[in-house]
Amino acid sequence: MEIDEAVRGSSDRRLRTKYANAVYVVQRAFALYPFEEVAFSFNGGKDSTVLLHLIRAGYYLHKKDSGDVAQMDAVKNCPVRTIYFESPCAFPEINSFTYETVSTYGLPLETIQSDFKSGLEGLLKEKPTKAIFIGTRIGDPNAVGQEQFSPSSPGWPPFMRVNPILDWSYRDVWSFLLTCKVKYCSLYDQGYTSIGSIHDTVPNALLSDSSTGKSFRPAYMLSDGRLERAGRTKKAIHKIEMNSVASNGMNPEGEQMMSCSASIIVVGDEILFGIAEDKLGAALCKKLHAIGWRVSHVAVVRNEIDSVAEEVEHCKSTDDMVFIFGGLGPLHSDVSLAGVAKAFGVRLAPDEEFEDYLSQLMGNDYTGDRNEMALLPEGITELLHHKTLPLPLIKCKNVITLAATNVDELNTEWDCLLDTKESGLVQSKPFVSKLLSTTLSDVKVAPVLAKLCLEFSDVYIGSHRISRAGPLVVYLTGKDSRRVEAAAEKLTSSFEGQFCQADSCK
Numbered sequence: 011m012e013i014d015e016a017v018r019g020s021s022d023r024r025l026r027t028k029y030a031n032a033v034y035v036v037q038r039a040f041a042l043y044p045f046e047e048v049a050f051s052f053n054g055g056k057d058s059t060v061l062l063h064l065i066r067a068g069y070y071l072h073k074k075d076s077g078d079v080a081q082m083d084a085v086k087n088c089p090v091r092t093i094y095f096e097s098p099c100a101f102p103e104i105n106s107f108t109y110e111t112v113s114t115y116g117l118p119l120e121t122i123q124s125d126f127k128s129g130l131e132g133l134l135k136e137k138p139t140k141a142i143f144i145g146t147r148i149g150d151p152n153a154v155g156q157e158q159f160s161p162s163s164p165g166w167p168p169f170m171r172v173n174p175i176l177d178w179s180y181r182d183v184w185s186f187l188l189t190c191k192v193k194y195c196s197l198y199d200q201g202y203t204s205i206g207s208i209h210d211t212v213p214n215a216l217l218s219d220s221s222t223g224k225s226f227r228p229a230y231m232l233s234d235g236r237l238e239r240a241g242r243t244k245k246a247i248h249k250i251e252m253n254s255v256a257s258n259g260m261n262p263e264g265e266q267m268m269s270c271s272a273s274i275i276v277v278g279d280e281i282l283f284g285i286a287e288d289k290l291g292a293a294l295c296k297k298l299h300a301i302g303w304r305v306s307h308v309a310v311v312r313n314e315i316d317s318v319a320e321e322v323e324h325c326k327s328t329d330d331m332v333f334i335f336g337g338l339g340p341l342h343s344d345v346s347l348a349g350v351a352k353a354f355g356v357r358l359a360p361d362e363e364f365e366d367y368l369s370q371l372m373g374n375d376y377t378g379d380r381n382e383m384a385l386l387p388e389g390i391t392e393l394l395h396h397k398t399l400p401l402p403l404i405k406c407k408n409v410i411t412l413a414a415t416n417v418d419e420l421n422t423e424w425d426c427l428l429d430t431k432e433s434g435l436v437q438s439k440p441f442v443s444k445l446l447s448t449t450l451s452d453v454k455v456a457p458v459l460a461k462l463c464l465e466f467s468d469v470y471i472g473s474h475r476i477s478r479a480g481p482l483v484v485y486l487t488g489k490d491s492r493r494v495e496a497a498a499e500k501l502t503s504s505f506e507g508q509f510c511q512a513d514s515c516k
């Protein structure tokens with residue numbers, strides 16, 4: 011069988027692995043369901059073209075494994091029921107390629123001209139259909155939460171969605187098509203990388219030929235598969251920027267006094283057991299205050315998926331940004347990303363780009379055919395690149411996972427975050443603090459501090475003791491330095507000569 015021979019003869023180890031897993035899913039489907047109750051949804055695109063040939067190969071191997079050698083030549087084209095949802099908005103090239111492919115491989119075609127859901131309802135009423143092969147891949151809008159075998163969603167006709175190429179990347183698709191030398195729709199050679207309707211699809215601008223500015227390179231030359239859908243046009247979304255005003259309004263220069271809030275989650279049993287000390291949390295607090303962010307919460311949690319998920323679930327809803335340290339890597343205790351995925355209700359799925367970074371960094375120093383460290387929360391992950399970092403940082407919605415294990419590494423990663431617009435770290439007026447120290451007792455200072463808090467509601471006033479017998483340190487923090495200084499002056503004048511700068515007191 012030419013597809014099986016082409017892939018197995020390829021030097022591309024990744025492709026061979028993806029192929030083996032996909033045809034196993036196909037074979038499993040044919041073993042589970044009667045052939046006449048299995049269908050294939052074909053739309054003429056690159057993904058369903060790949061799926062067609064995987065079904066052909068899987069059906070051939072299924073028959074071969076069953077010992078049906080006499081009919082091997084007759085089963086190479088796999089006459090599976092094929093469904094095509096024909097639309098007046100489809101590209102003519104898609105329609106012509108679909109009908110040509112159906113004819114070439116002898117596929118019994120059923121054309122449906124209604125919407126997908128209504129069409130399926132009618133189809134399943136006419137002919138029993140227990141499973142449908144679908145070319146869904148991770149990154150597709152409807153892929154979140156799906157598995158290789160996924161029952162149809164509530165409210166839809168009941169059938170099993172079979173997704174053999176769910177974990178395939180854009181690169182995998184083109185590697186397969188080019189290795190097997192199978193025909194695909196001509197639009198892909200004209201710069202189209204993801205094809206929808208004639209109303210929302212244009213050639214991918216990233217493939218524009220710079221020498222002429224008019225023609226486009228083929229789709230398989232797109233270097234970053236994450237930008238596959240860049241040719242899908244979108245309606246303009248007009249953003250209305252709302253200015254937040256703190257309770258005390260704006261200062262005379264019009265600077266906003268409202269600050270963003272952040273939570274810090276440290277994942278580490280070693281800290282909870284007292285084996286190691288957390289220094290990163292305190293260092294990050296200082297950095298956040300320096301860019302005007304307020305830290306509302308710092309937590310240390312166990313190396314357990316549920317512990318991480320519970321903390322992330324709470325923090326992501328209450329703060330503008332959540333930072334996580336620890337629990338990254340290939341060890342059994344490295345559960346941070348799994349916890350983040352669970353908090354957002356998604357699964358971990360392979361990320362092609364991150365795997366490429368890991369491969370360049372580690373070579374083949376990982377177990378198995380797939381790098382488990384490249385499994386990232388599906389559909390919500392954004393990689394934050396910077397030329398200084400060997401690996402991009404991982405951002406999932408408003409949760410950033412930091413790889414730093416010491417303060418020096420944190421300094422580097424923090425500078426990169428500030429230099430990366432996609433991080434979402436909007437810098438505002440920094441907090442300023444004034445520290446005053448006294449040997450007065452808490453009882454004497456307490457009434458004055460209470461009144462000060464009422465008078466200077468825009469200044470945070472707190473205190474701590476270096477030791478029970480040592481001095482009391484009062485700290486005043488805010489964004490308006492004049493208000494902080496005024497509050498400090500009011501305090502010191504209330505106790506003439508009893509307060510001094512904390513760093514100047516002996």
